[in-house]
Amino acid sequence: MGFAWALVNPALVVMSGLIIRFAFAKLSGQPLELGDASALAIKAIPWSFFAGAMSLSTVSIVSHANLIGKVYFVRETLPIATVLGQLFDTSIGTVSVAIALLAFGFEFSAQALWVLPVTLFLLLFTMGCALLLSCANLFFRDVKYLVQVLISFGLFLTPVFFGPEALGPRGAMAMLLFPIATFIQAIGLSVAEGRSLATEQFVNVQGIETMVWSPWFLVYGALVSVCTLLAGLVLFRKFSARFAEAA
């Protein structure tokens, strides 16, 4: 049963994505392709990982306030362990999706290996955010509501349901600069579409070539993830001396 729960969130994201895609397809009069469904399933995984990790890690310190006030231990353990727990759930989801895709005849290209560095950056970024938000939520208890709202809304700021090209050339750029969107787009392009992340990638939207990827985004994503993690570690350390008093 525990394994099944790990699949519920990504499954729901895929379902809602399919409904939206179906509605788009109806409007534009184009048929819904299998490729759409597989891309959705692949992009739903990093999103569910990030969303799940954020909502759980934000409250990770407050929900252990009792322990914080009584025992000394390295406080970083709480948000980091939450993220790693989510990573474990996600790996189950990933295996399930991979099996399902192979069963439907989906072929993975060598470009899919880009997923490894991208996942590493995504993990570092998620840990950084988890450290920052769990700490913030201790001092400002309503941060968790803000996080919930951002998670619900964030699905539309990231290329899970639709590619960045749908927002036009400038919109695409803006979307890709949203850090979590960068990672999801990278995974979508390399795994679902078999494209290389080492070169610029374009999509033709009604005759206009829209750039949906540049190698610079990889550099950007790496920088953002490392900086977020460092900021998270430094601020967390700085404030952790006050945790027991605030808890």
Place this chain on the structure above:
Amino acid sequence: MSNSGLLEFRSVSKQFKRTSTHDSLRDLLPSLLGRSRRTDAFWAVKDVSFSVRPGEVLGIIGHNGAGKSTILKLLNRIIEPTRGSIAAVGRIGSLIEVSAGFHQDLSGRQNVYLQGAIMGMRRAEIDRRFDEIVKFAELSEFIDTPVKRYSSGMNARLGFSIAAHFEPDVLIIDEVLAVGDHAFQVKAFSRLKQMATGGAPVVLVSHQLDRVAEICTKCILLDHGAVAHEGTPQECIEEYLAVRPGELEAGAADNGFSFGEFRNRGAGSVTSGDRIELEYWGRCDSLQPNNCMLALRVIAMQTGLHVYSVINTSFNLPFPTVGEFHHSVGLSMNVPEGSYLVKLAVWDPNTNSDVVRGPQLQVDVGTPRPFWGNAQLNGDWKAQ
């Protein structure tokens, strides 16, 4: 237990803010725009210094609110000092909140590993001591039962047992001695004593003065966050018992009533069951509020317990009128072996406080025939 640990407090002070700071963004925004907040800071610990070396056991005593808990939290690094510094060399083990880390859904076995990990034990170390821990906690049958099904006593026993099998370089003990039933308490205390005398520096915070007197090699008495006395446990306990909060009202010396000499007509040390005769002099310059009474209290110095308290009206002894007075009092010391403090005071029953704090006298009681219990019943046991 290693002998490398060291614990040192260097002029440590800790300030708390009494007003709550904002704990939501909703409250933060208006206050940023509006006027500044009123801050009401107080010092829970003021300039406290001490050091505990291997082989030393430091007792910390003091009334409620004296800063004992804050010092424990500082020692455990749960909070950090506002001023001063704390040096702790080695692994700190604390017998405080011994079951705080338990996860209710996990079994006793899993919780031993979880709690052990929180305390800083390695897996191999827990493996090695697992059987010992379970046996000490007397939970062999229930070790695979989820902790949520444990009684509070079982919880506390397991928690104590885990903590008591940890080998720290520095040991900090709170009043965890009140764990489980009487038999377990006796076992826990002897284990604690064994740990405390194992060579590592130990800090013991307790209200149980007899335990402090028994284990500690030195002691500090805290009062309102500052060190009021530092010395042997005996000195600190005496000092602690001499001044109890609420007993000495401000300006009490000036209300026209003073006690003079207070002495024991016999020897300062007696045998349990013997009678002592005490006498005291005093002077009353102005009439006291008519409901005031003379109070005489006998306090066991090891425990701080009042073993006997009486008021003058019970003896048809009139309250002194203006002028000098001289009273005598006889007491049968039907009490266990130990040191007792006899204290005089003028007591106002309406406010339940001492209007005048009188002199005190120490009486040491010995016994040629040791006994367990709370009262000397002058046993007379023989063959017929």
